[in-house]
Amino acid sequence: MLRFDSIKKLISALDDEVVIVGNLGPTSDEMWHAKDRQKNYYTYGSMGLCSSIALGISLNCNNKVVAFDGDGSILMNLGSLATIGRENPSNLIVLIWDNEMWGQVGRQYSHTHYTANLEEISKGSGISHTATVENIEQLEIAFSKALSSEGPWVIIAKIEEGEYLPVAPVEPEKTTYRFRESMLKNTKA
DSSP, X not given: OBHHHHHHHHHHTOOTTOEEEEOTTHHHHHHHHHHOOTTEEEOTTOTTOHHHHHHHHHTTBSSOEEXXXXXHHXXXXXXXXXXXXXXXXXXXXXXXXXXXXXXXXXXXXXXXXXXXXXXXXXXXXXXXEEEEEOXXXXXXXXXXXXXXXXXXXXXXXXXXXXXXXXXXXXXXXHHHHHHHHHHGGGBOO
């Protein structure tokens, strides 16, 4: 399964109120190419922080919040899973694109290529709703279930590394302003 094909399919099914936080580089580029939305938050240059940013947003709004994270980034900040388990936000879905490599820094195998099991780590962190999927049909079923039920959820999507798309013409300051403005009416009181 390719990440870009999956992102296109998932984003096309979302309503405008679902927040998506995209992992650095290729994931954020693919989100932009699939469908640039006001509630897309692109985290260029924030390796290891996508799920933490999504957690902070989820704790302060009523929207469903989805982190499109990566195995390398999660491995750089495993504490994010423990914090998600502790905080237990019902509106958070962490979707980890697992290509079993550190794609942005040279395509070396990551720990998930060997022995690390991110679903078991998530469960051990107190996250009871988890799934590992290996094709687009399984992903759509798990994602739909996560959207329609209480979380937090962690879904590990095993993917092949594809070719990178052109860098999206995203301006971080403008994107942050646009995102913040779209969220002003959705914050928790």
